[in-house]
Amino acid sequence: MPVMTEPKLISGNANRPLASSIARRMSMHRGMSVSLLDARVERFNDAEIFVEVYENVRGEDMYIIQPTSNPANDNLMELLIMVDALKRSSAARITAVIPYFGYARQDRRAKARTPITAKLVANLLTNAGVDRVLTMDLHAAQIQGFFDIPVDNLYAAPVFALDVQHHFKGRMGDLMVVSPDVGGVARARELATRIGAPLAIVDKRREKAGEVAEMTVIGDVTGKACIIVDDICDTAGTLCKAAQVLIDNGATEVHSYITHGVLSGPAVERVGKSVMKSLVITDSIQPTEAVKAAPNIRIVPTAPMFTQAILNIWNGTSVSSLFETDTLLPIYEGLYTTV
Missing domain, CATH: 3.40.50.2020 (Rossmann fold)
Structure with missing residues (x-):
């Protein structure tokens, strides 16, 4: 596929330090300043979530960095609303970078009259307008099959x-x-x-x-x-x-x-x-x-791996190459220089 414009990063409130680390590492890789998209993700007095993006995203390749960790419902809703905001702003492609996929432990019916909430979350993300999901160590590998869009599951x-x-x-x-x-x-x-x-x-x-x-x-x-x-x-x-x-x-x-x-x-x-x-x-x-x-x-830290995975997705190259030690060691240089 043709390479789009520079990848654009946006973060919710779930893990902004990780998102900032990914942006810093991407700046090193790209040889240019890469910062998180200027936006506000906040709550009204009644706890409703509101998102406003201050930059033009028309035709852009967007990456939303948002684990759905505690509080899982708030962070999931933030993610869905950010997707909707970008979709309505004519973003070309939206990748949900979900380092921790909440509700993954509800991946099957363990007893009668119980939900498969991981499938419900997959439906919500897909219907909201997510084009691709990037995550790490899904609790159950079969959750990838709950999606009808590409899912890249990294391994720790x-x-x-x-x-x-x-x-x-x-x-x-x-x-x-x-x-x-x-x-x-x-x-x-x-x-x-x-x-x-x-x-x-x-x-x-x-x-x-x-x-x-x-x-x-x-x-x-x-x-x-x-x-x-x-x-x-x-x-x-x-x-x-x-x-x-x-x-x-x-x-x-x-x-x-x-x-x-x-x-x-x-x-x-x-x-x-x-x-x-x-x-x-x-x-x-x-x-x-x-x-x-x-x-x-x-x-x-997971920022080195997620940064490289985002760049590989953007470039249309292999994400599975990050499963190999020879590929990972250079991007973790400085942390594990001697093994």
């Missing part, structure tokens, strides 16, 4: 692999990757393959919803530095319990790599008091002050 595993190789240099032989449940085995195996580590599983048994009655470790973790891998950490109850079970089964230390740090309620306090030496999350969700101040929580 390649970046996590670089981080592990950097911070555990000289100790790679001691590592064991752990999936905190059977459903996350594929995600954990991906990281284990990248760093050449064995894989273990924590099997959870629930007596009733929301309560984990028993955890069993499948695999020998004795003497291993365990790395728990998952896509979402919400209240951190299961994660902290899994870490304790691993220590009880002979692990020397436990670290966790989680893509989306929802970290609601008592999560930060639980992580601080747990046996985990570190919890590594991405900035797909804007971290709170408590998260940034936590001594054992570390944040890995």
Whole structure:
């Protein structure tokens, strides 16, 4: 397809620091100043959301950066209204950059008379006028099939692999990757393959919803530095319990790599008091002050990956190339210069 005019970035209020970081990195790549579109996204006194774009977007290739994290409904509505504003202003193409796709955990009917809200959100985005979606680590890969438009799902595993190789240099032989449940085995195996580590599983048994009655470790973790891998950490109850079970089964230390740090309620306090030496999350969700101040929580930036993905979409080149270490390492230069 022909290359359009320069890509234009606009951000809602969900994660402006990430949007600003993407704009700064794009300025470096393009060799010219790239800034977020001048617009206001605010609320009236009755909490209605209002969007006004101050720049001409006719015929432009637009990228809206807006994770639908807490408060999920407000941030989703902001995104939909921004799409409508750009569509009515004759933007040529609108890509929704959603680093964290809210409602992704409601991807199937687990019991009778329940919704599939992830499909509903996909319908809302498509009908609002989104032409393409760029996201990271969807909770369920099949959500891509809920859309009738292109969906690019980036993975945190390649970046996590670089981080592990950097911070555990000289100790790679001691590592064991752990999936905190059977459903996350594929995600954990991906990281284990990248760093050449064995894989273990924590099997959870629930007596009733929301309560984990028993955890069993499948695999020998004795003497291993365990790395728990998952896509979402919400209240951190299961994660902290899994870490304790691993220590009880002979692990020397436990670290966790989680893509989306929802970290609601008592999560930060639980992580601080747990046996985990570190919890590594991405900035797909804007971290709170408590998260940034936590001594054992570390944040890995996603702006380099999202910037390159946006440029690849704009240029009509491969986004899947970002799944390879050789492609990622140069764009993370300075953070992981020695691996």
